[in-house]
Amino acid sequence: MTYQLTAPLLDACVLGIVRNEDSYGYTLTQKARQVVDISESTLYPVLRRLQKSGYLTTYDAPYQGRNRRYYAITDSGRSILCFYEKEWIEYKDKITGLIVGNGNDSDKNEIIEVDASEVINDGGANE
Amino acid sequence: MNKREFLQELEKRLRYIPKEDRIDALQYYEEYIEDMGIGEDEDVLSKLGTPKDVSRDIIDECAIKHAEQAEETKTVKSKATVAWLTVLGLLSLPISLPLAIAVIAIVLALLITLFAVLFALCVVSVAGIISGVAAFFWGLLVAGFGQKLFTMGVGLLMFGIGILFFLTVASLTKGIINIFRRRRMAKMAEKEVSYE
Numbered sequence A: 001m002t003y004q005l006t007a008p009l010l011d012a013c014v015l016g017i018v019r020n021e022d023s024y025g026y027t028l029t030q031k032a033r034q035v036v037d038i039s040e041s042t043l044y045p046v047l048r049r050l051q052k053s054g055y056l057t058t059y060d061a062p063y064q065g066r067n068r069r070y071y072a073i074t075d076s077g078r079s080i081l082c083f084y085e086k087e088w089i090e091y092k093d094k095i096t097g098l099i100v101g102n103g104n105d106s107d108k109n110e111i112i113e114v115d116a117s118e119v120i121n122d123g124g125a126n127e
Numbered sequence B: 001m002n003k004r005e006f007l008q009e010l011e012k013r014l015r016y017i018p019k020e021d022r023i024d025a026l027q028y029y030e031e032y033i034e035d036m037g038i039g040e041d042e043d044v045l046s047k048l049g050t051p052k053d054v055s056r057d058i059i060d061e062c063a064i065k066h067a068e069q070a071e072e073t074k075t076v077k078s079k080a081t082v083a084w085l086t087v088l089g090l091l092s093l094p095i096s097l098p099l100a101i102a103v104i105a106i107v108l109a110l111l112i113t114l115f116a117v118l119f120a121l122c123v124v125s126v127a128g129i130i131s132g133v134a135a136f137f138w139g140l141l142v143a144g145f146g147q148k149l150f151t152m153g154v155g156l157l158m159f160g161i162g163i164l165f166f167l168t169v170a171s172l173t174k175g176i177i178n179i180f181r182r183r184r185m186a187k188m189a190e191k192e193v194s195y196e
Helices: A007-017 A025-033 A043-052 A075-100 A116-126 B003-013 B019-035 B051-091 B093-141 B145-195
Strands: A056-063 A066-073
Touching: A007 A025, A007 A043, A007 A075, A025 A043, A025 A066, A025 B019, A043 A056, A043 B019, A043 B051, A066 A075, A066 B019, B003 B019, B003 B051, B019 B051, B051 B093, B093 B145
Parallel strands: none
Antiparallel strands: A056 A066
16 A cells, blocks of 8 residues: 555544444454555554543453453544544545645636636635 | 464563553454464464564553653642652651661661671782792792791692682672672663653
8 A cells, every 4th residue: 555544544444443333353453454554463552542542442252262352432432533534534635636636626617717816816715 | 483472472572561551462462363263373473473563563552651641640740749758758857867877877887898808808818829929939948848848838728728719709799790780780671661
């Protein structure tokens, strides 16, 4: 993968995975690894951090004669995930705008009629 | 490296982080390896990475967390504790001051005794060597074959005793220096761990 994940983004991904369904370490990692390039040992510290911050809780459930530790999202986890989601969508759109070329869609038709200075003003007003 | 060896190595590498964190991490990875479907004797490294890499991630996280916690608790606690410690210190002065003086005196006395003993041993060894050499050559000048042999023999004996004492002093000094050095290193190691 070309792009690196930062710590908050990784937090958001993990919280997103357990948003609808409690999960345990191994499946959590595999789900994340399907999308992003992280090692098998990347998520443990993240899970531990989220747990200590109160965004995740854990409970043990028996599985084939041993314990399996499940991670579940808490209420404060949900609210921070909401925040992360909003931030991400905003950020993603801005980055896309920069990469694709800002204001391309809205200005295409007007460029023929108005001069350059007005296009710049227009772009500023849209922001 | 199989599962058991991996977990043992990981535990060793995590020995400096808080016990609770270590147990949690080991439990997680034991479970994780079982969930990966790796058998008891199969190789773990190719799929999970080395214990070194795994432990580094955990220790980094611990370090960050503890630094943050330490900062928080310091700012809140330190003022109150310093005030209380000052009050306590002042109140206990009538008892603690004589006690402190006594302890310092005892430690000083022990140190002086130690050096005195070392010095005495040193003097004995030097005296033995010098007098041994002197007696040996004096033996050459003494009249009579038997007396010559006896005096030279006594000289050699004293020389030997001197060397023996010298060796004892040398190894004792080395031992004492080592103890102090090791203690200082242990202190430094402790500091490093607390920084981590």
